[in-house]
Amino acid sequence: MKSIATPSLSRRSFIRTSALAGGGILIGFNLFQACKPEVVPPVDIADLNFNDFNAFIKIADNGMVTIFSPNPEIGQGVKTSMPMLIAEELDVTWNNVHVVQGALDTENFTRQVAGGSQSLRQGWEPLRQTGATARQMLINAAATKWGVDPSECTTNNGVISNGNGDTLGYGEVVKEAATLKIPENITLKDPKDFNIIGKDIPNVDVDNIITGKPLYGMDYKEEGMVYVSVLRPPAFGKKLHDFDATETKEVSGVIDAFKFGDKIAVLAKNTWSAMKGKKALKAQWKNDSKLENTEDHDKILTDLLEGNEFNTMRADGDVKKAFAAADKVLERVYESPFLPHNCMEPMNFFAHVTDEKIRLVGPIQTPAGTARRVAALLNRKPEEVSVDMTRMGGGFGRRLYGDFALEAAEISNISKKPVKVVYSREDDMSAGIYRPAIKYKISASIKDGKLTGYHLKEAAVNSNMYGLIPNFFPAGAVENYQVDVANYNSNITIGAWRAPYTNFLAFAEQSFFDELAELMEVDNIQLRLDLLQNVKGHNDDRIQYSPERLEQVIKTAVEKSEWGKKPEGVYQGFSAYYCHNTHVAEVADVVLENDQAVVKKVTCVVDCGIVVNPLGAKNQIEGGVIDGIGHAMYGDFSFKDGKPQDTNFNTYRLIRMNETPIVETHFIKSDIAPTGLGEPTLPPAGAAIANAIKAAKGIRLTKQPFVKNMDNKELLG
Amino acid sequence: MPVYNLKVNGQPLSVEADEDTPLLWVLRDQFDLVGTKFGCGIGQCGACTVHADGVATRSCLLKVSVATEMDIVTIEGLSKDASHPVQQAWKEIDVPQCGYCQAGQIMSAAAFLKQNPNPNREEIRDAMSGNICRCASYNRIEKAVEKAASNIS
Numbered sequence: 001m002k003s004i005a006t007p008s009l010s011r012r013s014f015i016r017t018s019a020l021a022g023g024g025i026l027i028g029f030n031l032f033q034a035c036k037p038e039v040v041p042p043v044d045i046a047d048l049n050f051n052d053f054n055a056f057i058k059i060a061d062n063g064m065v066t067i068f069s070p071n072p073e074i075g076q077g078v079k080t081s082m083p084m085l086i087a088e089e090l091d092v093t094w095n096n097v098h099v100v101q102g103a104l105d106t107e108n109f110t111r112q113v114a115g116g117s118q119s120l121r122q123g124w125e126p127l128r129q130t131g132a133t134a135r136q137m138l139i140n141a142a143a144t145k146w147g148v149d150p151s152e153c154t155t156n157n158g159v160i161s162n163g164n165g166d167t168l169g170y171g172e173v174v175k176e177a178a179t180l181k182i183p184e185n186i187t188l189k190d191p192k193d194f195n196i197i198g199k200d201i202p203n204v205d206v207d208n209i210i211t212g213k214p215l216y217g218m219d220y221k222e223e224g225m226v227y228v229s230v231l232r233p234p235a236f237g238k239k240l241h242d243f244d245a246t247e248t249k250e251v252s253g254v255i256d257a258f259k260f261g262d263k264i265a266v267l268a269k270n271t272w273s274a275m276k277g278k279k280a281l282k283a284q285w286k287n288d289s290k291l292e293n294t295e296d297h298d299k300i301l302t303d304l305l306e307g308n309e310f311n312t313m314r315a316d317g318d319v320k321k322a323f324a325a326a327d328k329v330l331e332r333v334y335e336s337p338f339l340p341h342n343c344m345e346p347m348n349f350f351a352h353v354t355d356e357k358i359r360l361v362g363p364i365q366t367p368a369g370t371a372r373r374v375a376a377l378l379n380r381k382p383e384e385v386s387v388d389m390t391r392m393g394g395g396f397g398r399r400l401y402g403d404f405a406l407e408a409a410e411i412s413n414i415s416k417k418p419v420k421v422v423y424s425r426e427d428d429m430s431a432g433i434y435r436p437a438i439k440y441k442i443s444a445s446i447k448d449g450k451l452t453g454y455h456l457k458e459a460a461v462n463s464n465m466y467g468l469i470p471n472f473f474p475a476g477a478v479e480n481y482q483v484d485v486a487n488y489n490s491n492i493t494i495g496a497w498r499a500p501y502t503n504f505l506a507f508a509e510q511s512f513f514d515e516l517a518e519l520m521e522v523d524n525i526q527l528r529l530d531l532l533q534n535v536k537g538h539n540d541d542r543i544q545y546s547p548e549r550l551e552q553v554i555k556t557a558v559e560k561s562e563w564g565k566k567p568e569g570v571y572q573g574f575s576a577y578y579c580h581n582t583h584v585a586e587v588a589d590v591v592l593e594n595d596q597a598v599v600k601k602v603t604c605v606v607d608c609g610i611v612v613n614p615l616g617a618k619n620q621i622e623g624g625v626i627d628g629i630g631h632a633m634y635g636d637f638s639f640k641d642g643k644p645q646d647t648n649f650n651t652y653r654l655i656r657m658n659e660t661p662i663v664e665t666h667f668i669k670s671d672i673a674p675t676g677l678g679e680p681t682l683p684p685a686g687a688a689i690a691n692a693i694k695a696a697k698g699i700r701l702t703k704q705p706f707v708k709n710m711d712n713k714e715l716l717g
Numbered sequence: 718m719p720v721y722n723l724k725v726n727g728q729p730l731s732v733e734a735d736e737d738t739p740l741l742w743v744l745r746d747q748f749d750l751v752g753t754k755f756g757c758g759i760g761q762c763g764a765c766t767v768h769a770d771g772v773a774t775r776s777c778l779l780k781v782s783v784a785t786e787m788d789i790v791t792i793e794g795l796s797k798d799a800s801h802p803v804q805q806a807w808k809e810i811d812v813p814q815c816g817y818c819q820a821g822q823i824m825s826a827a828a829f830l831k832q833n834p835n836p837n838r839e840e841i842r843d844a845m846s847g848n849i850c851r852c853a854s855y856n857r858i859e860k861a862v863e864k865a866a867s868n869i870s
Contacts, residue, residue, distance in 0.1 A: 075815025075852050202811040209816035210804045212752015212792035216817060219751035227746070252718055252735055271755075272735070272742040344756050344764060344817040344851045393754075393817030394851050425757040615811050619854060623814055626853035649761035649849065658846040660855040 027057040027134050057086060057134055063158050063171035065090065066098045073205070074365065074395035075623075076678040077616035078119045080204045082127060084612055085120075088196040089131030089189060092158040092170070099204040120612055121581055124673045132186045141177035142168045157195075191610060191671050200615035205391065215391040217348045217362035218422070225350065225418045226255055228411055229274035231264040231281050232431050235642030236492045239288040240264070247280040257281065258414060265411045271422050289491050291642035294337070294437075297461060300488045301439040304459035305333065310484035313470035314542070317480035319445075322453030326445035330519050334442070334508035335703045338461075338637045339435040339497055340644075342654060345393020346428040351408035352418035353378065358385045360405055362420075363392035370402030374409045397496035401433050426647040434637065435497030436461040440508040444516050445480070451516070451531070453480040456509075460487050462494045465501040471542040472502070472578055473550065474509075477531035492639065498627065499679040502579040507632060507704065510575040510687030515700065524691075525563070525574060528554060545578035552668055553585040553605045560666050561587035561603035570600075573692025575684040581675035583607040583668075586625065586684045588661070590692035597693045597710075599629060599661040602685065607668035608675045614667070620677040622663040628685025630655025636705045653707075721785050725750065726794025736782040741765045743781050744791060752792035752820045756849070763848030766821040766828075767791050773828035792820035795827060803827045806865035814852035822848045826862045834869055836862070 058066040067083040083099045135155060142160040143150040145168065152163045158170045191197075208215055233239060243264055245257035253273025257266045264281055268274035323329060349362035351374075358380060364370050367387035375382040392399055408421040423431070438460040445453035454474055458464055464485035475481055497503060517524035532554075535547040554576045557563070566572060569591055576585035589601040602625050611617050634653040638645045646652035690701045693710075703709045722731045725748060732747050739758075744750040744767070753776055756764030760775040767776045768790040795801045799808070803826045813819045822845070829836070829844040836844065841862045850858065 073815075075813075077814070200811075202808065203813055203816075205816065206808050206811060206813060207799055209813045209819050210792075210807045210823060211799050212750075212820045214751045216754075218755060219745075221746075221749075270742060270746040272738045272746070275758075276735075342851060344754070344762070344815065344849065346755070392815060394815045396851075422755075425759070425762075619811065619814055619857065622856045623853040626855060627851075630853065648759055649757050650759055654849050654851065655853065655855075656846040656849060657855045657859065658842045660842075660853070660859075663856055 027059075027130070027137075057090070057130070059134070059138075059170055059174050061171045061174055063092075063169045064096050064098065065092050065158075065170075066100060068100055074363075074392040074399065076119070076620060077203065077613065080201055080616055081120055081613045082123050083204070084196050084201055085123060085127035086131040086134075088194055089128045090135050091131075091155040091189075091195075094196050094199075094201060096158060119676070120674045121676055128188050129186065132188055133183060136183040136186045137177045137180055138170050138173055140180050140183060141173040144180075145173065145176065197610065197612050198614065201613050202615060216345050216393050217350070217390040218345050218393065220350050220361050220390055220420065222350075222418060225420055226267045226269065226415075227271045227274045228408070228419045228421045229266045229268070229271075229278040229424070230407060230411075230421060230427065231266070231278050231283060232427065233262055233285060234430075235285075235291055236490075236639070237287060237289045237291040237642040238285040241284040241286040243281060243283040245281055247282070248277040251277040251280055253277075256415065260407075260410050260414060263407070265407075265414075265421075267411070267415060267417070267419065274422070275424060292490055292492060293640055294638035294645075297437050297488070297490070297639075298335075301335075301437065301459040301461070302333075304486040304488060305439055305441045305457055307486065310457065310486045311464070313465070313483040313485055314475060315482045316475075316478070317453075319453045319455045319480045319482045322447070322480035323443065323445045323455070326447050326452065328446040328519060329443060330446070330512075330516055331441065331443045332508075332512055332515065332702060334440045334504070334511065336435075336438050336504040336507075337635065337704065338437045338492070338494075338639070339631060339635050340429045340432045340637055340652070341394075341396040341398035341434075341497060342429065342652070343392070343394030343396060343398055346423040346425055347398070347404040347431075348420060348422045349405040349408040350418070350420045351405065351412040353409055353412040353416075356384070358409060359388075360385065360409065361388040361390065362405060362408075363390050363395075363399055364402055364405060365392070365395050365397075365399040366402060370405045373402055374406055377406055378409060378413050396498045397435075397500065398433060400496055403431075403433070425649070429647045429652065430644045432644070433493045433495035435500075435503065436463060436494040438501075438504055440505065442508060442512045444512070446520055449520065451478055451520070451527075454478040454482075456483045458483070458485040458505075460485070461490045461492065462487060465505065468542065468544055469501055469505070469579075471540075471544065473535075473545055474531050476535040476538050476540055476543045477547075478534070491642070498624075499579060499682045502577070502683040503628070503631075504683075504686070504704070506575070506577040506579070506683030507686035507690065510577060510684060511690050511700075511702065514574070514687075514691045514694070525554060525558060528576060544581065545583065549583045549607045549668070550576060550578055550585075553583045553607050556666060556668060557585035557587050557603060557605040560605060560664070561589070563587060571597075571692050571696035573688045573690065573695060575687035575691065577680070577684040579683055580678075580680040582677065582680035584680050584684050586681070586688040588629075588685075588688040588692040590689065590696045592696055597696050599689050599692070601661050602629070602663045602688060603666070604663055604681055605666045605668065606677070606681065607670060608677055608680075609670050609672040610674045611667050612674050617667070617677050618665045621665045621681045624677070624679065624681035625663045625685045626655060626660055628682040629661070629689055630659075632686035632689065632704050633659075633706045636708055719782075721781050723781070723785055723789060724787070725789045726791060732781065734781050736780065738781045739777050740767070740779040740781050740784045740789070741776040744776060750791050750793050754817055754820060756818065756821070761849075762818070762821075763825055764818050764821040766824040766848065768824060768828055771828065771831065773825045792824060795823065801827060802868040803830065803861070803865040806861040806868060810857050810861040810864055812854055812857040812861050814850075814854050818848060818850045822850065822858055826858075826865060830862070830866055830869060834866060836866060838863070841866075
């Protein structure tokens with residue numbers, strides 16, 4: 001089947017309507033399918049059951065609109081911003097819109113998640129089309145009632161008018177609209193007519209959050225459910241040898257304890273008994289593979305950087321030649337540790353496995369994939385598995401991996417009970433899927449005062465940068481440019497962590513540009529702007545960033561931060577980066593208090609296209625910047641004999657309010673389709689403060705976390 | 718197993734539990750008051766903050782056997798209808814991102830403002846530094862505490 005559908009065909013394939021028994025209309029659409037840029041229509045639309053739709057708009061006969069959003073909310077605000085797109089084109093007042101989590105029946109469909117800050121970008125057109133289609137149906141119904149042509153009708157805040165002065169509320173025509181054909185030609189609003197998009201809309205769950213309502217997986221419970229604490233191998237490289245659960249079974253409230261794989265499950269009537277029961281286990285472990293140390297990784301990654309076993313991700317011109325002909329060469333190595341995600345809500349999942357079906361409930365970023373893996377694990381049919389998503393107490397990438405759901409399913413399968421696996425903070429931090437330790441070596445060649453070559457080498461544990469990352473700035477700006485990657489296979493599990501790879505790469509490169517400017521004796525911002533000139537008008541379709549948009553955020557940040565105009569004692573650091581389709585520039589203001597560098601303020605300029613919900617967008621931006629600073633300053637995580645050395649917040653340091661700068665946000669005014677905000681303000685933050693600390697203290701930081709390296713004499717610039 | 722009589726949100730409640738059970742788990746698992754959150758279990762993150770005799774207290778470290786003598790208030794009991802000035806300020810400023818830590822943040826702020834109704838910025842930053850927000854909504858928490866203070870006075 002041809003994969004490119006016409007708009008009308010794609011609309012029909014994901015929209016279906018029905019009259020509601022109690023009055024009103026239900027418009028169903030498959031949000032995941034709707035959000036795909038290219039839609040493959042189902043073979044026969046008439047065969048579609050309503051279970052194939054995972055998002056609904058309900059318009060009641062009193063005109064109230066309910067939007068059922070299937071999107072998992074990890075704190076990025078999509079449960080508010082995505083329904084805003086629908087409501088805008090439906091042309092109703094936001095006060096009459098109620099947003100609820102999508103229906104719980106997952107028998108016949110799987111809900112999907114757009115990760116990587118992609119939800120709004122991919123939902124922009126289709127969600128507005130859905131709202132506009134519904135609006136057109138209501139107009140058509142009203143026009144029929146009046147005996148006028150639909151083109152003579154207009155809508156305003158849920159009221160339809162014709163040229164004769166007649167008006168009908170949406171609620172008055174829903175019954176008729178439900179019987180009409182789905183219109184094929186719809187018009188989207190001109191952005192200048194937006195009433196909801198671009199307005200500050202509060203988080204739709206704010207009332208539930210501030211009153212402590214059960215929203216999260218941790219809060220989920222049902223009749224007969226038992227709580228489970230799991231003892232996992234204490235180190236990467238160890239396996240279960242033997243165990244004794246005698247004392248565990250004596251703990252009051254403990255129901256059972258058994259082995260599954262290399263882990264031991266303790267089932268109890270409540271969480272505390274399960275945790276106590278786990279502590280009472282006597283387990284012996286045996287070595288299964290190498291027990292690794294951070295010191296080993298340090299050496300291995302350095303050796304990889306100095307070696308020859310690279311994969312080349314992008315190569316322009318001839319870097320070798322450029323370096324051979326150079327007048328000056330700058331070479332720097334940047335180093336980062338592993339990082340745990342530390343979602344505030346520790347991992348947890350509910351599972352109930354019966355002969356008929358498998359029911360999973362909990363916080364997960366990838367419900368469909370997890371359902372498939374559970375089915376495969378228990379040798380069951382995928383259609384027997386249902387997943388209900390709860391609100392998530394943070395994700396940051398950790399909840400892309402359904403390991404905790406698989407544990408719950410396996411334990412329920414063995415015990416034949418509805419179970420909820422609950423991680424302690426120690427479990428969460430030591431059974432992690434970490435941001436890998438990475439080292440970058442960046443080299444630049446200068447000839448006749450010009451940057452002629454740029455060579456980036458990456459050495460990482462288990463995995464390397466992927467996709468379009470090697471084509472980010474300064475790709476395209478330097479004639480001789482090369483990105484090489486190498487990796488080391490470790491038994492330590494690694495995975496995506498908020499803004500994968502760029503969360504550290506941006507620090508390395510944006511620190512490097514400042515040092516490069518010093519060596520070239522040019523202004524650090526002018527260097528970036530000059531390089532961007534070289535990219536303008538390029539015809540390299542691998543390059544996604546826009547030199548014009550990057551230039552604009554840089555220039556705006558210079559202006560808004562009063563760059564170079566601050567009073568004595570305020571030291572500024574600059575950084576600009578493109579990732580996740582969004583362009584960002586940040587300036588950090590640092591002062592010295594008792595000779596300590598303190599970040600007071602960060603000015604953040606963002607070009608994310610049209611800002612759908614400025615209130616929510618600013619929250620993401622402030623959080624991203626502070627998260628970036630927190631992990632660059634304090635995030636430290638190491639292994640000794642395969643064992644994570646920090647397991648709770650008494651030794652693992654997360655940024656706290658008294659260490660937090662004020663973030664001042666400025667948006668570039670734009671009429672371009674929106675792009676994501678969950679990740680892109682994090683990567684530039686580390687370099688902005690590192691460059692400011694250099695200005696304040698003369699220390700050039702190349703290793704994260706900064707606190708551990710600030711007093712290192714070798715780093716004194 | 719001993720039975721403990723507690724006073725939670727003005728209600729007398731009794732529970733059968735081991736004497737070392739933290740109040741947190743009694744609230745969550747036995748009393749269905751799940752607004753009080755588990756974050757670290759060692760009193761470092763503040764997600765489990767409740768008021769014990771009006772004082773912000775980490776319920777993960779408060780044994781049920783000790784809590785019997787106290788007047789316990791959880792997020793569910795801070796107000797009947799989200800009308801507490803701190804809750805109102807949280808809503809006005811639109812503080813939450815993932816929201817998981819916010820009940821603890823609100824309970825800390827409410828107890829702090831009772832003790833110091835007119836705090837300056839540094840006092841707010843110090844008082845709230847016991848509560849971790851992994852989404853780093855700190856700028857808004859700070860603003861909301863300022864807002865709540867001005868609403869109270």
